[in-house]
Structures are given as structure tokens and as C-alpha cells.
Amino acid sequence: MLKRPWVGILVLAWLSYMNPQRLCYSFAEFGIPFYKMAAGLTMLSALMYGQRMNIPWTSETILLALFSFWTSFTTLFATNQHSVEMWLRVLSIQISIFMTLMLIRDPLQLRWLIWVIVLSLDFYGFKGGLFTIVTGGGGHVIGPRASFIADNNALALALSTSIPLLRYLQITTPHRLVRLAMGGGMGLTAAAIVGTFSRGGLLALATTTFLLVLKSKSKFVFAVLGVVIGIGIASVMPKEWFDRMKTIETYDKDGSVRGRFEQWQFAIKLANDRPLTGGGFEAFDKASTDLRAEYAAANTSVRDAHSIYFKVLGEHGYVGLIIFLSLGLSAYFSGGWIKRATRGHPDLAWASDLASICQVSLITYAVGGAFLGMAYFDLPYHIIAFIVLTKTFVRAELAEKRAEARREETPRQWLTPAGVAPAQA
Secondary structure (H helix, E strand, O other): OOOOHHHHHHHHHHHHHOOHHHHOOOHHHHOOOHHHHHHHHHHHHHHHOOOOOOOOOOHHHHHHHHHHHHHHHHHOOOOOOOHHHHHHHHHHHHHHHHHHHHHOOOHHHHHHHHHHHHHHHHHHHHHHHHHHHHHOOOOOOOOOOOOOOOOHHHHHHHHHHHHHHHHHHHHHOOOHHHHHHHHHHHHHHHHHHHHOOOHHHHHHHHHHHHHHHHHOOOHHHHHHHHHHHHHHHHHHOOHHHHHHHHOOOOHHHOHHHHHHHHHHHHHHHHHHHOOOOOOOOOOOOOOOHHHHHHHOOOOOOOOOOOOHHHHHHHHHHHHHHHHHHHHHHHHHHHHHHHHHHOOOOHHHHHHHHHHHHHHHHHHHHHHHHHHOOOOOOHHHHHHHHHHHHHHHHHHHHHHHHHHHHHHHHOOOOOOOOOOOOOOOO
16 A cells, blocks of 8 residues: 555445444454554555546536535534534535546456455355355345445345456456356345345346346346346245345335335425435434424334435435536436447457446446435446546547557658658659
8 A cells, every 4th residue: 555555446446335344352452553554555655656636527526525524514404413424424525436437547446446346345245145045035135234234124235236246257257267256246245135135235236237138239138047046045044034035025014115205205394394405424323402392293103215216305405416427427427428438449348348337237226226325425426436437548549549540540750861851853
């Protein structure tokens, strides 16, 4: 990290997604600020080596900066005493994203970052899948405590969003054993998602599976393989899992679903009354007694927003929601631009594949996030960063190709040995 600042970005990603410190004991688990130490060391390294830290300004980075500013502004009007703590946590994530944009300088470094994020997050997918298969769904798969993916629902959405990135690594590696390992990893991760007992996670898994099959060149083969894997996983699950999944059909009678509707109504009422600022971070928390007394229905239980859209709406108003939605849509359309711009350039096939996969991940996050409150989780913002960096690299490569073509087309000006053009006849 001291020698190469971009390596610090990899370490920060490892700490963010795998949370290895949460697998320790005693003071190492919560007493040592590993992430802050790594972030400080990365910044120091960049300054020591004179690293040029230029942000690639695109519509996505402008919207991301605007979203960071707006959530900071709404925090000034938050009523929850814990809102500042959450604001600092979210702000640190946004800073790490901007550091990623500044310090990742070439496609190889970007590929290393994708490997680190995928393996760090899907560590819980691999072991969670094995746990689900061995125990026959005897327990819920959960993530590391005190993290964004500690909850079973949050972990399910995160793993579903990461499966397309596993697929990207599989199709772009030349090593057969690695391709097989990534294929097995996708199967285990799917089993882990099922093992979370999350209905929103199951919907997100179905979405990413459908889109990957749709974008695959061998659609029939992958569709059959997906059905076989699905039947195999379902065959080991207990009756309790099927009973829970069936409640999707009878959502109007399910207390958990009704609770979600109540929270969404709370968010709408709050945003209608405070359209600019919302309630600030942690507006849905039990500590927001004033907000809940004014906007929540009587006898409404305290719970999360259970929707990325209603969470942003309730906490940051309609302005925050518009910025949030614009950020995702802008990234999706930039992925389309990358695919169009790289047609006819075999050396840029990696960029087209990555853009397509990132689009799948963003759609999966958008669909699954409609029922899960993961609005500030790192992964979708990192995926947006992947698109921004890929777009930057593609533009630079295409500009170089155009410059090279112009040099080849320019006729040579023949000069005499003395450097003087020969006289005209």
C-alpha cells in the first residue's frame, strides 16, 4: 500500500465486503479501526508518491457528488440523534468510491479490484451455499455482524447482485479450472441466497438468473442448467422454506408485508410534508419518536424501510430520490454507450462484456432493492464506478486509435538533409 496507492483501494474493498475483522475475537473485532487505518495509509501513499488524483468527471460522478452533498445537507435537519453516525458511515463509503475513481488507472487494476470485491463478498456465498446444502436449509444464512450485510435479507440482495460479476470473471479468464471454479461459485452462491430464507433475495436471484440466460450465447443450455440447479437446491430445503416463499402469493395476509406497506406510507407522508429534506438518516429508526408519532399509523411496529426507494424518499425527500434514481439510470445508459462504442474493436471486448454485466447487476439491485433497504450499500456504487472507469478507458483508447489513424493518413512532408523543403519547380 505504501509503494502502490491503488493496492490500498483493494485492501479497502476487502475490508468493506469480507469484513475479516468481524471474524476475529476480543478487541480485534471492534477495537481496532482497520478501515480507517487502511484509508489513511492509502491517502498518505498517494501524496508521498505524487499520484495525480484526477476524478473522471462524467454525469455519474457529478450525480454521485451531488447525492453526497444532498445527504449531508439533509443531515442538518435530521431529527434522529443517531443520524450523524449514519451520515459519517455513508460518507466514508462515498469517499472510498471517489478514491477508487482517482487511483485506479488502467484496465488491469480495475480487473484486480473486481476480483477482490467478488471473492470478498462471495466468501459468504461459497460457505453459505455449502452450509445450506449440508444442513438441508437447517438454518438461516447471515452475514458478518455489525456490517451492511449482517441481515439475511441484505446478504441475499448483495449476493444476487454479485453473481453477474462472478459470471464476468468466468467468461473473461483463459484458465479452464478458474472458469469451472467460478461456475461452481455461482451455484453455491445461489444456494446461499436460498438459504437466507429471504423472499426479496429469491426475487433478486430470479431476476439475475433470467437476465444472464437472456444475455448468454447458449441460452437453452444455461436455462436447462439453471433449472437443474434450482431443482437440486429446492430438493434439500425444509418445509418451512416453502411455506415462507408461498407467502409471496398471499402477501395481503402476511404481517411482514403489511408492515412494509406501513413503512412505505410513513415515507410518503414524511416526504410530502418535508419534500426537500425528508427526515434525515435513520428516520425509520425507533429513536425517531417524533416522526413516528406524527406520520406513522397507530400501532405500527418499528422496522426498516425495506425498500431502497422509500428509504431514500423518507430520509432525503423527493430531491434525494430524484438524484438517486438519476444516478442509477445514468450508469445504465453509459453501459449501453460502452457496448455501442466498442463494436468492431475486438481488443475492447472486455469493456463491452463488463458493461453488459454491470447492467445486469444494476437491474438486479433495482428489482431486489424494491423490497430491501440497501440504499447505501457499497456494491451498487462500486458497480457505477466500474462503468465510469470503463467508459474513461474506452474513450482514451478510441481517441488514441483515431489519432493513430490520422497520423497514418497524413502525407509525409519530404525535407532535404538540411531540413529545408525543396524549391518548387
